[in-house]
Amino acid sequence: MSDLVFENVGIRYGSGRSAHEVVRGVSFTVPSGRTVGLVGESGSGKSTLARAVVGLHEPYTGRIRVGGTDVVGARGSAASVRRTVQMIFQDANSCLNPRMSIGASIEEALAVRGRSAGRDRAQRRSEVCALLEMVGLDPARAGDLPMQLSGGQRQRVAIARALAAEPRILLADEITSALDVSVQGTVLNLLMRVQQRLDLTVLFISHNLAVVRQLCEDVAVLKDGELVEAGPATEVIDHPQHPYTHELVRAVPRIGTPLFGDGAAI
Numbered sequence: 350m351s352d353l354v355f356e357n358v359g360i361r362y363g364s365g366r367s368a369h370e371v372v373r374g375v376s377f378t379v380p381s382g383r384t385v386g387l388v389g390e391s392g393s394g395k396s397t398l399a400r401a402v403v404g405l406h407e408p409y410t411g412r413i414r415v416g417g418t419d420v421v422g423a424r425g426s427a428a429s430v431r432r433t434v435q436m437i438f439q440d441a442n443s444c445l446n447p448r449m450s451i452g453a454s455i456e457e458a459l460a461v462r463g464r465s466a467g468r469d470r471a472q473r474r475s476e477v478c479a480l481l482e483m484v485g486l487d488p489a490r491a492g493d494l495p496m497q498l499s500g501g502q503r504q505r506v507a508i509a510r511a512l513a514a515e516p517r518i519l520l521a522d523e524i525t526s527a528l529d530v531s532v533q534g535t536v537l538n539l540l541m542r543v544q545q546r547l548d549l550t551v552l553f554i555s556h557n558l559a560v561v562r563q564l565c566e567d568v569a570v571l572k573d574g575e576l577v578e579a580g581p582a583t584e585v586i587d588h589p590q591h592p593y594t595h596e597l598v599r600a601v602p603r604i605g606t607p608l609f610g611d612g613a614a615i
Contacts, residue, residue, distance in 0.1 A: 351416050351433070351517035351550045353379040353402065359410035360397055360574075371397050372574045374411070379518070379567075381416075384544055384551040386561035386582060388597065389571035395554045398571070399520045402552075403436050415518065435511035439523040441503035444510060445495045451506045452477045452491030458513035480509040483546075484539060501532035505539065512543065518550045525560075537564060558601050562586045570594050 360372040372394040379385040387395050400406045402413055402420070412419045420431040438444055445454055455477045478488035484505040495503055504524060511519060521540060525533040541564060544551050555561055561568055562582050569579040570591065578591040589595040 352381040352414075353434075353518050353550055353552060354414040355398070355411070356414065357411035358398065358401065358408045358413060360394070360401055360406050360408050370574065372401075372408075375571070375574075375576045376411075377569045377576060377579050379550055379552050381550050382548050383567065384553055384565045386565035386568040387552055387554045387571065388556060388558060388561055388568060390556060390597075393571040394574040395571055396522050399436065399522055399552060399554055402431075402434055402518075402520060404431060432514065433516055434518040434520065435514050435516035436520040436522060437504075437507055437511050437524050439527055441500070441507040442495065444507055445503060447495055450492045450494060451498070452481075454495075454506065455480055455491075455510050455513050458510045476513075480513055481506075483512065483543065484509045485535075499532070500528050501536055504528065504536050508536075508539065508543065512547070516549065518552070519544070520552045520554070522554045523556070526555075526557075540564070556597075558586055558597055570597070 355375050355377055358372055358375045359370065361368045361370050363369055375394075375398060377385075387398070389395050397406055401408055402415070404420075408421055411421075413421050415430050415434060418427050418430040420427050420434075445451070449457075452474070456473050459473060459476060474491070477491055481488045481491060486502060486505050486509070490498075495506070498506065507524075524540070525536050528536060537560060540551070540553075543549065553561065553565055558568075565582045567580065568582040568585045570577050570585065570593065572591075572593045578585055578589065578594045585594060586598055589598050
C-alpha cells in the first residue's frame with residue numbers, strides 16, 4: 350500500500366508574532382497507484398505541502414501518512430518509509446551537481462535504497478544505463494555534464510535520479526513549467542508511462558488545468574493555503590462548484606491545438 354494522506358495539515362513560516370500561516374487544515378488523499386493533481390495559483394501553498402512530505406517543511410498541526418505511517422517528524426522506521434517518497438523539482442538544476450556527470454548523479458541516488466551495496470562498478474553502470482533508457486536518453490550520454498543537456502533532457506535525468514531510489518510515491522512539482530512548450534508534452538508523456546509501468550502513486554502539482562485534466566484521475570484545489578474543492582478531475586474541471594475553481598477553469602487557454610500525445614487541447 351502506497352497511499353499518501355494529508356490530515357488537517359497546517360504549515361507556518363517563521364515563529365511567534367512574525368509567523369505566517371501558508372497551509373491551513375488541508376485534508377485529502379492520493380490513493381495508491383493513482384495520479385492526483387494539486388492545483389492553485391502561485392503562492393497557494395502547493396509546493397509547501399509537497400515539501401512537507403519529504404521533510405523540507407514541518408507541519409505544526411495534522412498528520413501526513415505514507416502507506417499508513419505518520420512521517421511528520423519521522424525517525425527510525427518512519428524515516429525509512431519517508432524515503433519511499435521522491436520529489437521532482439521544477440528546476441532540474443536544483444538536484445544536479447553541475448560538476449558531476451549525469452551518470453554519476455544517478456549512481457549516487459542508487460545508495461538511497463542501498464541498491465549500490467554489494468554491486469561492482471559494472472553492475473552499477475548497467476543500472477544507470479537502464480534508468481537512462483527508461484526516461485528516453487541514450488546511455489552513451491552518461492558521461493555528459495548537466496550543462497551539455499537541454500532543459501528537457503535535464504528534467505529526464507531528474508526523473509531517472511528519482512526513480513533510482515525505487516520510490517513508491519512521486520511528487521512532481523511543476524516539472525514542465527520551466528520548459529519550452531515544444532518539449533513539455535514529451536516530459537508529461539514520459540511521466541505517464543513511468544507511472545503506469547511502475548504502478549506509482551503520483552502527486553502532480555501544477556497550475557495548468559488542461560494538463561491536469563489529461564494526466565490526473567483526481568484533483569485537489571488550493572486557494573490561499575486552504576483546500577476549496579476536490580474530486581474526480583473531469584468532474585471538478587468540467588463542473589466546478591467553488592467560484593475560485595471556476596475562475597481557474599476560465600483562465601485555461603483554448604486554442605484547439607494538441608497539448609500532448611492524445612490531443613488534449615490548450
